[in-house]
Amino acid sequence: MATTEGTQHEVRPATPVTPVVVPTTNGSEKRKQRGVVLRVLVYVVVAHLLAAYLYFLFTIAGKH
Template sequence: MTTEATPHDPRPQAPVVVPTTNGSEKRKQRGVVTRVLVYVVVAHLLAAYLYFLFDIAAKH
């Protein structure tokens, strides 16, 4: 009984990266920037609300 051994390369092959030309990376980056800006604005509004809430409560 003979089995043919296949050569085995122990080094993993690097994946092939194909650049996209449809601008999807710029769209993703713009989405991240928009999301961060929204989070910053919402966080500041929440902080201002809490500040005024405690400020009004301290005066009473």
């Protein structure tokens, strides 16, 4: 077996890396959550308006 002199490496245990927690800037998570809530409310209102329109449309058409 060939030996390589002078190339011994010291084996050290790996040091754990602690994650750095960086807060979101300008409350972007709250803004996203608020946007989702607003979008859901708009969809619910639009869906109810469409359902009411169709209900009245068929109600009026049923009388004639």
